[in-house]
Amino acid sequence: MSFQSSRGAATSSDDPGRTEAFEAMVRAYAGLVRSAVASVGGRRVTEMAEDVEQRVFLQLWRQIENEQDIRHPASYLCTAAVRETVRLLKRELAIEDRHAEVSVQPAAPTADPHTALEASELHRSIADAIDTLSPRRRRAIRAHLAGYGVREIMGLYGWSYNKARNLIARGKADLRQTLIDRGIHGES
Amino acid sequence: MANRDPLLLIPGSHWQTAGGDHPSEESWTLLARGGLSEENRLTIVDHIVGCPECTRTYRALVSLEEGARELHPEMPAGDLVRAPNALGRPGTRALFGGISFAVAAAALVLLVDIPRASDPPSDADVTRSAAAERLTLQAPLESAVETPTFRWRPLDGAIGYRFELLDATAEPLWNGEVESADEHPWPAGVPMRAGRYYWRVTALLGKGGELTSELASFEIVSGP
Numbered sequence: 001m002s003f004q005s006s007r008g009a010a011t012s013s014d015d016p017g018r019t020e021a022f023e024a025m026v027r028a029y030a031g032l033v034r035s036a037v038a039s040v041g042g043r044r045v046t047e048m049a050e051d052v053e054q055r056v057f058l059q060l061w062r063q064i065e066n067e068q069d070i071r072h073p074a075s076y077l078c079t080a081a082v083r084e085t086v087r088l089l090k091r092e093l094a095i096e097d098r099h100a101e102v103s104v105q106p107a108a109p110t111a112d113p114h115t116a117l118e119a120s121e122l123h124r125s126i127a128d129a130i131d132t133l134s135p136r137r138r139r140a141i142r143a144h145l146a147g148y149g150v151r152e153i154m155g156l157y158g159w160s161y162n163k164a165r166n167l168i169a170r171g172k173a174d175l176r177q178t179l180i181d182r183g184i185h186g187e188s
Numbered sequence: 189m190a191n192r193d194p195l196l197l198i199p200g201s202h203w204q205t206a207g208g209d210h211p212s213e214e215s216w217t218l219l220a221r222g223g224l225s226e227e228n229r230l231t232i233v234d235h236i237v238g239c240p241e242c243t244r245t246y247r248a249l250v251s252l253e254e255g256a257r258e259l260h261p262e263m264p265a266g267d268l269v270r271a272p273n274a275l276g277r278p279g280t281r282a283l284f285g286g287i288s289f290a291v292a293a294a295a296l297v298l299l300v301d302i303p304r305a306s307d308p309p310s311d312a313d314v315t316r317s318a319a320a321e322r323l324t325l326q327a328p329l330e331s332a333v334e335t336p337t338f339r340w341r342p343l344d345g346a347i348g349y350r351f352e353l354l355d356a357t358a359e360p361l362w363n364g365e366v367e368s369a370d371e372h373p374w375p376a377g378v379p380m381r382a383g384r385y386y387w388r389v390t391a392l393l394g395k396g397g398e399l400t401s402e403l404a405s406f407e408i409v410s411g412p
Contacts (some may be wrong), residue, residue, distance in 0.1 A: 075263055082220040151365070
C-alpha cells in the first residue's frame with residue numbers, strides 16, 4: 001500500500017478509504033510513541049496521555065504532509081515515530097532537569113567533605129579497574145553495572161544468553177581480583 | 189575487620205559513566221531502522237550503556253519497535269537489538285523472518301520436548317510436563333538461616349531469571365535480573381536484618397513469556 005499526501009498528485013479526496021486507513025495507522029503509531037515514552041517512566045507523559053498522543057499524531061501528520069509519495073507507509077511511519085520518540089524524550093528530560101534544578105537543596109552544613117572525596121576516589125578507582133578488563137568483559141560489566149538485564153545485554157551486543165552470562169560472571173571475577181590487587185576491599 | 193567482596197562497594201545497581209556525545213536524532217534513527225556500520229553502532233551502544241538519559245531513550249525505542257512489529261510483522265528489522273547468528277557471533281536482527289528465525293526455532297525444538305501427536309501422554313509425560321510448568325525453589329524454604337544463598341532448579345528453555353526479595357509485609361526489597369541460572373546471593377545493598385522474608389524467581393522465556401515461582405519464606409535468625 002502506498003500513500004500520496006495532499007501535496008502529491010493524488011489528494012485525499014480521490015481515495016478517502018485509503019486515507020482513513022492511513023490516518024488510523026498514524027494514530028496507532030502515535031499511541032506507540034506515547035506508550036514507549038511512558039514505559040521509561042515519563043510521569044508527565046503518563047499523566048497527560050491523551051494530550052501527548054494528539055500532539056504526536058499532529059507531528060507525525062506534519063511530517064507526512066511534507067512528503068510527496070510514501071511507498072512503504074509502515075516503514076515510513078516507524079521512522080517518523082522513532083524521531084518523535086527521541087524528540088519527546090529530549091523535551092521531557094529537559095523539563096525534568098529544570099524541575100530538579102529548582103528543587104535541589106544546598107548540602108547540609110554537617111556534610112563530611114572527606115567522605116565525599118573518598119567516594120569520588122573510589123569511583124575513579126573502580127572506573128580504572130573496569131578499564132583493565134578485556135573489551136568484551138568490559139562491555140558486559142559496564143552494562144551490568146548500569147542496570148541492564150542479561151536479555152538487554154544480549155540484544156545490545158548480539159550475544160547468546162550463555163555468552164552474556166559468562167562474560168558478566170568472568171568480568172565480575174576479573175574486576176573483583178583487580179580491586180583486591182589494588183588494595184580495595186569491601187570492609188565491614 | 190573481615191575483608192568482604194569489593195564489588196559490594198559499587199553503589200546500587202546503576203553505575204553509569206557516560207563518555208562521548210549523545211547520538212544525534214539521525215543516529216538514533218539509523219540505529220533504530222538500520223544503516224549504521226558495525227563500528228559506528230558499537231560506538232553508539234557504548235555511549236548508551238554509560239548514559240542514563242540515552243539508556244532511557246534506547247529502552248523507549250525498543251518498546252516502540254516491539255509495538256511496531258506487532259502492527260507490521262513483515263517490516264524489516266532495525267539495529268536496536270542484535271541477535272546472535274548461527275555461529276554465535278553478533279548478527280543483524282531478523283527474529284521474525286529469515287534464516288535467524290529458522291535457526292532459533294530449530295534450537296527451541298531441541299530445548300523443548302514436544303510430544304508426537306500420535307503418542308498419547310504416559311503418566312511419566314504428564315508428571316514431567318506438570319513439573320515443567322513449575323519453577324521450583326530449593327532453598328531457603330521455611331527455614332531459619334544466617335546468610336542465605338537463594339537456589340532454584342533451572343528451567344528448560346529459560347533465557348534468564350529475575351529474582352525478587354520482599355520483607356515480612358511483602359514489600360519489595362530488591363527486584364532484578366540475575367546472571368546465574370540457579371542461584372543468587374543476598375542482594376547487595378539490602379541490609380541483612382533478623383526477621384521474616386519472602387522471595388520468588390521468574391524464569392524469562394522466549395518472546396516475552398515468563399513463569400513465576402511460588403512465593404517462599406524464610407527467617408534470618410541473626411544479623412548485624
